[in-house]
Structures are given as structure tokens and as C-alpha cells.
Amino acid sequence: MEAKQVEIINLLKSHHKMFSEAIPLIASENITSPAVREAIISDLSHRYAEGWPGMRVYAGCKYIDEIELKCMEYVKQFWNADFADVRPISGVMANLVAYTALSQPGDKMMCMPIPQGGHISHNRTAKNVHGLNLEFFEFDENKMNLDVEKSIENLKEFKPRICLFGASVFLFPHPVKEISEVARELGASVIYDAAHVAGLIGSGYFQDPLREGADIMTLSTHKTFPGPQHGLVLSDKKDEELYKKLRLAAFPSLHSNHHLHNVAGLAIAAAEMIEFGKEYHGQIIKNAKALAKALDDQGFEVLCAEMDYTKSHMIIADISNFEEKVGLGADIEKKLERCNIILNRNLIPKDLKNGRNFRNPSGIRIGTSEVTRLGMKEPEMKYIAELIKNAIIDEKNEEKVKAEVKSFRKKFQKVHYCFSSKTKAYEYIEIK
Numbered sequence: 001m002e003a004k005q006v007e008i009i010n011l012l013k014s015h016h017k018m019f020s021e022a023i024p025l026i027a028s029e030n031i032t033s034p035a036v037r038e039a040i041i042s043d044l045s046h047r048y049a050e051g052w053p054g055m056r057v058y059a060g061c062k063y064i065d066e067i068e069l070k071c072m073e074y075v076k077q078f079w080n081a082d083f084a085d086v087r088p089i090s091g092v093m094a095n096l097v098a099y100t101a102l103s104q105p106g107d108k109m110m111c112m113p114i115p116q117g118g119h120i121s122h123n124r125t126a127k128n129v130h131g132l133n134l135e136f137f138e139f140d141e142n143k144m145n146l147d148v149e150k151s152i153e154n155l156k157e158f159k160p161r162i163c164l165f166g167a168s169v170f171l172f173p174h175p176v177k178e179i180s181e182v183a184r185e186l187g188a189s190v191i192y193d194a195a196h197v198a199g200l201i202g203s204g205y206f207q208d209p210l211r212e213g214a215d216i217m218t219l220s221t222h223k224t225f226p227g228p229q230h231g232l233v234l235s236d237k238k239d240e241e242l243y244k245k246l247r248l249a250a251f252p253s254l255h256s257n258h259h260l261h262n263v264a265g266l267a268i269a270a271a272e273m274i275e276f277g278k279e280y281h282g283q284i285i286k287n288a289k290a291l292a293k294a295l296d297d298q299g300f301e302v303l304c305a306e307m308d309y310t311k312s313h314m315i316i317a318d319i320s321n322f323e324e325k326v327g328l329g330a331d332i333e334k335k336l337e338r339c340n341i342i343l344n345r346n347l348i349p350k351d352l353k354n355g356r357n358f359r360n361p362s363g364i365r366i367g368t369s370e371v372t373r374l375g376m377k378e379p380e381m382k383y384i385a386e387l388i389k390n391a392i393i394d395e396k397n398e399e400k401v402k403a404e405v406k407s408f409r410k411k412f413q414k415v416h417y418c419f420s421s422k423t424k425a426y427e428y429i430e431i432k
């Protein structure tokens, strides 16, 4: 029997080793500090605490309540919000909490379609789980952003109950202010899904949706915000009726257990970002711009060059030029993975017209949150672009590129922008 356990532990160790020797560029991922890792393997992972602190349905919550209250306090401070519910266990669940609080099945919602960057929870979850009828904002492919005038026309015609901003392909701030004003006149509520850009928002670099017209901001706590995998709902409406609806949607409608270990981890990550967020998130954006420029210089078609590529942690490249030589998104993703460069394929707007789907799209999406947390800066971005060029354009031997990646990674083994970093970033911690 023990062999079965050993088998799994060995796979975990291999996974840790692989990441310690790779360049992690997935835009929706990040790495937590050793302190957050300590919190998420604590006894809280065994406990229940249904309800609100001080009004639990379980015993044994004395310290859990204190932790959850502190967590709410810290996240409200970081995002300058009046209300926080730290119980949603993921970004999808945070969106469902917001839909449930603001709408009934059969109501209408406007959002972004998936091929232009919308997330499955804006489309599939909203429709199939909560029963919303969807209409989409108009998208300007050149600006990789919403077309304000056409979206307002759609809005006036469709008259939705909810307007939802935010996306998984998110290079530039959405026109929340302009569109929210009209939405409000039409009686719609506004949700901003900040899953990707939440950290950048909290540190003051992207846009400030809660001041630009959003009633509710939902997020995942593990992308540009480097916390444990969890969700969060925030508001600054000073509206007790709304807050009550949100609380009731989170519990008892949508959660029982709310993963208390991650609440503790989130509190620690929020404390780190209150202290180090300005420096960290500023560097993430500098790195994204530097990597985009370097890839462009190396011969890749990075989208939105005329707008300096991005204002977030993310860049998108159109790799269809390499179709004959290497293949499309999925092939490039696999080739780079063999070289220990981890990023992902992505649909880009032109794919729809060309009849392509998510299995082999002509885009790749690259994020700089994790490499920045490992301490990398602009010179390292240049080198990463060179390694990607070696693999894709020069078709250099994959084993040779992999060896160069491994050697480069040796210098970047600690988590930065946190209070202490004794344990290596991808160290496998044995406690048995």
C-alpha cells in the first residue's frame, strides 16, 4: 500500500523539480511566499466554519474568526474597499456570488465573449448555472479593448440587468467609467472581474474599478495578486442591502466549507502586498513591456506594438507566421514546454474568422507575474525572449535550449517581495 503513496509523492517531487528548472510564464499563475505556504498546510485545512465570524455554525472557531476578520481588514485596506467577503473559494465562485446577489435566472447580462478574452464563468457559468441571457460588448481588435460607442449602442438596445467588465485576455484597462454611466441610467448593476489584474489594481497601476462605477469587484487571489488559490468579492458602495445579498449568496447559497487555510494564506499575502505591492506590481508591468519589446525585436508579432504592447502583466503574440515551420498555438506551447519554457496557447480575435478554435489557436499568451516574483527584471526578459527565439525561429536543438533554461534558472530560486524567504521557491517540503 505504501508504494501507492510513494508513487504520488515522487510525482509531486518531480513536479517541484520541473518548476525549479523552468521559466514559468502562464499569465494566470503565480507563486506564494513561504509564509503563505506555511498557512495553507496548517490545521485550518481540516476545519469548518460556516457563516460569518462570530456567528458560526461550528465550534472551535475562536482563532479562525480572528484570522478571517484580519483577512477582511487587510484586503479592504489593499483594495480600498468598504466590504469584503473572503469566503468564495475561487474566482468562478466569486462571480457566481455576484450574479446570485444581483440577478434572477432569465435576467440579461452584457460581457465579453470567450474568443475576445471573456472567461468561461462569464459565458458558460452565467448561462448554464445561473440562467442568464447574454449579449456581448463590441470589441475593437486593433485596440484589443471594448469599442465604447458600439458597446453603448448594444447596451441601450439590450438593457441588461448586469454589465460585466474584465477578461482573461486583458492588456488594457476597460472603459468602465464611460460605459457604467450609461448602464446606471438604464438601471443595470456593474461587476468588474479583476481575476487577472487584481494585484495591479490594488497597487494602483491599472484602473480603479470601484471608483470608476463598478458596484462589485470579484477576483481570484492567485494571479497578479500572489496569494493562495481562492476567490474574493469586494465593494465600496456603502450599501448594506447589497452587502447582505452578497453575504447570503456566498453562504448558505453557494458554499458550505470556505477553505479556511486559504483564508489565512490570503491574509498573509495581503499583508505582503500592502508592504511590497507597489514595487512588485510596478516591476511586473515593466517586465511585460520589456519582454514584449524584446520578442518583437527578435521577430515575433506581438500584438498592440503601437500602444507599447500592454498595460498589464500580460502580452499576446500572433504566431501564425510559424505555422509551416513549427505549427500553431498548441504545437508552439508543446515545443516550448520541451525546452522548459511554460506558457499557453490562446485564441486571438482573428481565429474566429479563420475557423480556428481553442485547441490550436494562432496566439500565445505570456505573463510576467511569476518570473517577477522570482526576482527577474528587464535584462532577464531580454534573455527569455532570446531563448524563445532559439526554440521557435532558430529551431535550435530542444535539449540545448532546455539546458540553457536550467542553467539560467539556478540564480532565481527564491521568492521576492515578501517578509522572509528561507525556503526555496519550489522546494518540496517533507513533513511526514
Ligand SMILES: Cc1ncc(COP(=O)(O)O)c(C=O)c1O
Pocket: 028, 090, 091, 092, 093, 118, 119, 121, 166, 167, 168, 193, 195, 196, 219, 220, 221, 230, 231
Ligand atoms: C477573468 C477570469 N475570471 C475568473 C477566472 C476564474 O478564476 P478561478 O480559476 O479562481 O475560478 C479566471 C481564471 O483564469 C479569469 O481569467
